[in-house]
Structure formats: C-alpha cells, structure tokens
Amino acid sequence: MAHLGPVLGGSVATCSLVVALFFLKFWRRTGDRFFLLFSAAFAVDSASRFLLAAVAVSDTTEPMYYLPRLVTFGLILTAIVQKNTGRGTHDASDPD
Secondary structure, three states, rough: OOOOOHHHHHHHHHHHHHHHHHHHHHHHHHHHHHHHHHHHHHHHHHHHHHHHHOOOOOOOHHHHHHHHHHHHHHHHHHHHHHHHOOOOOOOOEEEE
C-alpha cells in the first residue's frame, strides 16, 4: 500500500497528458487560442504531477510544487477571459 500514492500520481499525470494532446488536436484543427492555452495548462499539470510522483517531497520543498498549479490555473483563467472578450480566435474565415 505504500507505493499506491506514486502509482496513482503517475496515472493522473498520464491522464493530464492525454487531455493536453486532446486539446492540442482541436487547436490544430481550429486555430483557436483557447484550445492551445488549455493544452499548455494540462501539459504543465502533467509534468508537475509526474514530478510529484517521481520525487520524494520534503516539508521544505513542498510549497515549490504548487507553483506549476498556479501557472496551470493562470493559463486556464487567461484562456477563459480571452475567449469571453473575443480575443481568443485568429481564424481568417471568421467574420467577427
């Protein structure tokens, strides 16, 4: 049971990477920056969760592992704000 935490952390990191690739596919298809920012957010989340699962965390370095989550949520917030203000698309066929 002691090894269950890193295994579950690795599986969550893998799922985040799959979601990042999923959003990257939609970005390549549409050119919408919303999907690119979401893909980057989940890629950062995947890397940080993999690092948490692979490295033994001490009490002194534990706060440093929350910085990638701050970046992740910042990218998601930026994507949502840009989409709602109309600056998220660069599609030439869009008349807006």
